[in-house]
Amino acid sequence: MSEIRWDLVKQNWVAVAANRALKPNDFPIAKMGLKAPAAGGFCPFCEGNENFTPPEITAYRPKSQANEKGWLVRAIPNKFSAFTLEGELVKTDSGIFSCYNGLGEHEVIIEDPRHGVEFHDLSPERIETVLNIFKERYQDLSSDARIKYIQIYKNRGMFAGASLEHCHSQIVGLPFVPQENSGLPKYYRDNNRCLLCDMLAQETASEERLICKTDHFTLICPYAPRFPYETWIVPQRHCEHFADINEEEVRDLARVLKKLTGVIMDCLDNPSYNLVFNTAPVNVEPEAGYHWYMELTPRLLVNAAVEIAAGIYMNPVAPELSAAMLREIMS
Numbered sequence: 001m002s003e004i005r006w007d008l009v010k011q012n013w014v015a016v017a018a019n020r021a022l023k024p025n026d027f028p029i030a031k032m033g034l035k036a037p038a039a040g041g042f043c044p045f046c047e048g049n050e051n052f053t054p055p056e057i058t059a060y061r062p063k064s065q066a067n068e069k070g071w072l073v074r075a076i077p078n079k080f081s082a083f084t085l086e087g088e089l090v091k092t093d094s095g096i097f098s099c100y101n102g103l104g105e106h107e108v109i110i111e112d113p114r115h116g117v118e119f120h121d122l123s124p125e126r127i128e129t130v131l132n133i134f135k136e137r138y139q140d141l142s143s144d145a146r147i148k149y150i151q152i153y154k155n156r157g158m159f160a161g162a163s164l165e166h167c168h169s170q171i172v173g174l175p176f177v178p179q180e181n182s183g184l185p186k187y188y189r190d191n192n193r194c195l196l197c198d199m200l201a202q203e204t205a206s207e208e209r210l211i212c213k214t215d216h217f218t219l220i221c222p223y224a225p226r227f228p229y230e231t232w233i234v235p236q237r238h239c240e241h242f243a244d245i246n247e248e249e250v251r252d253l254a255r256v257l258k259k260l261t262g263v264i265m266d267c268l269d270n271p272s273y274n275l276v277f278n279t280a281p282v283n284v285e286p287e288a289g290y291h292w293y294m295e296l297t298p299r300l301l302v303n304a305a306v307e308i309a310a311g312i313y314m315n316p317v318a319p320e321l322s323a324a325m326l327r328e329i330m331s
Contacts, residue, residue, distance in 0.1 A: 002015060002016060002017045003015075003016045004016075004312075005223060005224035006224060007183070007222070007223075007224035007226075008183045008187060008195055008199075008223075008224075009181055009183040009184060009195065009196075009222075010180060010181070010183060010224075010226075011179075011182055011183045011186070012311060012312070012313070013224075013311075013312045013313075014224040014225065014226055014312065014313045014314075014315055015312055015313070015314050015315065016224070016225075016315050016318050016319070017314060017315065017316045043115050043164065043165070043166050044079075044164075045108075045110045045115075045164060045166035045168060046113065046114075046115045046166065047069050047070075047071070047113035047114070048069055050067045050068060050069070051067070053076045053079065054076050054077040054079055055067055055076070055077075056071075056074050056075060056076050057075045057076060057077065057107060057137070058075045058133065058136060058137070059071045059072075059073065059074040059075065060072045060073045060074075060129050060133065061074075069113075071113060072112070072113065072126065072129060073109065073110065073111055073112070073126070073129050073130055073133055074109070074110040074113075075107055075108070075109050075110075075133055075137060075171075076107065076108050076110065077105075077106070077107055077108075078106035078107060078108050078170065081104075081105075081106035082102055082104075082106065083102050083103065083104030083105060083106050083172070083173075083174075084102060084103065084104070085103065085104060085105045085144065085146070085147075085173070086103075087101070087103065088103070088146065089101065089103045089146060089175045100175070103146060103175045104147070104172065104173050104174050104175055105141060105144075105147065105171075105172065105173035106170065106171070106172050106173075107137060107170065107171045107172075108168055108169075108170055108171075109130065109133055109134065109137070109168060109169045109170070109171065110166065110167070110168045111126070111130050111167045111168055111169065112126065112167050115165070115166055116165070117167050118156075118167060118261075118265070119154070119156065119167055119257075119258075119261050119275075120258055120261040120262035120265055122167070122258065123258075124251075124254045124255050124258055125254075127254035127255075127257055127258055128250055128251060128254040130169070131245075131250050131253060131254060132250060134152050134169070134171070134242070134277075135242070135243050135245060135250075137171050138150050138152070138171070138241075138242060138243040138279075139243050141171070141173040141282075142241075142243065142282040142283065144173070144283075145283050146175055146283075147173040147174065147175065147282060147283060148174060148175055148176055148177050148281055148282060148283055148284055149173075149174045149176065149177050149178060149281050149282065150171065150172070150173055150174075150279065150282060151171070151172045151173075151174065151178075151276075151277070152169065152170075152171050152242070152276075152277040152279075153169065153170055153171075153172075153274060153275065153276045153277065154168075154169040154170070154274065154275040154276075155170075155272075155274055156272060156273050156274070156275070157271065157272025157273065157299070158272060159271075159272035159299040159302070160272035160273055160274045160299045161274070162272070169275075177281040177284060180278070181278050181290070183195065184196070184289045184290050184291065185287045185288065185289040185290065186289070187289060188287075188288045188289025189289070194238055194289060194291050195289065195291070196234055196238075196291035196293060197238055197291065199220075199223075199234075200218050200220075200234055200236065203218070203220045204218065208320050208323065209221045209222070209223065209319045209320055209323045210323060210327065211231065211323050211326045211327045211330055212327060212330045212331065213236075214252050214255075214256055215248070215252050216235060216236055216237065216248065216249045216252040216253070217233055217234065217235055217236060217249075217252060217253060217256050218233075218234050218236055219231060219232070219233055219234075219256070219260065219326075219330070220232050220234065220323065221319035221320075221322040221323040221326070222319060223319065224319075225315055225319045225322070226297070226313035226315060227297040227298060227299065227300070227301070227313070227315065228298065228300050228301065228315055228316060228317035228322065229264070229268060229298045229300070229317065229322045229325075229326070230295065230296070230297045230298070230315075230319070230322070231260065231264075231295070231296045231297075231322075231326065232293055232294065232295055232296075233253070233256060233257075233260070233293060233294040233295075233296070234291070234293040234294075235249065235291075235292065235293065237249070238291055239291065239292055240279070240280035240290040240291065240292060241279050241280050241282075241290075241292060242277055242279045242292045243279075257275075259330065260296060260330070261273075261275075261296070263326065263329050263330055264296065264298055266329075267325065267326075267329055268298050268300065271298045271299060271300055272298070272299040273296060273297060273298045273299060274295070274296070274297045274299065275294065275295070275296050275297075276294065276295045276296075276297070277292065277294055278292060278293050278294070278295065279292040280292065301316075
C-alpha cells in the first residue's frame with residue numbers, strides 16, 4: 001500500500017507509491033541522451049582553453065602558472081552568474097511586492113582538465129583535491145559578512161540541469177538562508193537533540209534503509225525520499241559546517257563518493273543526478289541543530305502537476321527497496 005510520509009528535515013510530504021515498485025530499467029528517461037554536449041564541439045573548460053573563462057580564483061597545479069595549462073582542478077567565477085558580490089544588500093518595495101539586488105557569488109569548480117571524464121572515473125586522490133578546494137572556497141566565502149549561506153552542488157546530465165558535459169561542480173554564496181533544512185533547528189528546539197544524530201541511531205539500529213557505514217560516514221535512503229534511489233551521506237561526527245571536515249574524513253568521503261556515484265551510474269543505467277551539500281548558515285545568529293550532510297538524487301522522473309500544485313513529491317520506489325538494492329551492490 002502507498003504511504004504519505006513526512007520529511008522531518010525538509011518539512012514536506014512525500015507520497016511513496018510502494019505498490020508500483022518500479023525497477024531501474026522501468027524509468028522512461030533513464031536511457032535517453034543525458035549529456036549536454038559543448039556547442040560546436042568546443043568546451044571552455046578543457047585544458048588549453050583557459051583564456052575562454054574568467055581568470056581563475058584558485059587551482060591545484062603542480063608547476064604551471066595561473067590561467068595556463070598544467071592544472072588538475074580549477075576554480076573560476078561563473079561567467080553567466082546571476083549574482084554579483086558588489087555593494088550591500090538593498091531592498092526595493094513596489095506596492096505589495098519586494099525584491100533585493102542580486103548580491104552573491106557563483107563559482108565553478110572544474111574537476112579535471114580532460115573532456116569526457118566522469119566524476120566516478122576520477123581517482124580517490126583527485127576527488128580529495130576537489131573536496132579540499134570546496135573547503136577552501138567555503139572558508140573564503142564565509143569570511144564575507146554579506147554571505148549567509150554557501151551551497152555546493154553538482155548537476156550531472158541534462159535532466160539534472162547540466163549545461164556543459166565537462167566534469168564540474170558549482171558553489172553559490174547567497175545573501176539569505178534557504179528554508180530547505182529548516183527541520184533541523186526546529187527538531188532541536190522541540191527535542192533538545194540533533195535530528196540527524198537521532199536519525200543515524202534509528203536507521204543503524206533498524207537497518208531497513210541503511211546502505212552501508214564507513215569509518216566516518218553513514219549512507220542511507222531517507223525515510224521520505226523525494227526521488228527514487230535518493231541517497232544521503234551523513235557524517236557520523238556531529239558537525240555543523242562542511243568546512244570543518246578533517247583530513248581523515250576528506251579521505252573517507254572521497255572514496256565513498258567515487259564508489260557511490262559509480263554504483264548509481266551502473267545500476268541505474270547512466271542517469272542524470274544532482275549531488276548537493278547541505279550545511280549550516282554562516283554570518284547569522286547561531287542556531288543549534290544543524291548537521292551537515294550530502295544528498296545524491298538520481299533524476300529518473302520529471303516533476304508533474306501534483307509536485308507543482310500541491311508541493312508533494314510522488315516517489316514510485318520505496319526507500320526500503322532502494323536501500324536493499326544499493327546495500328547489496330555497495331557491500
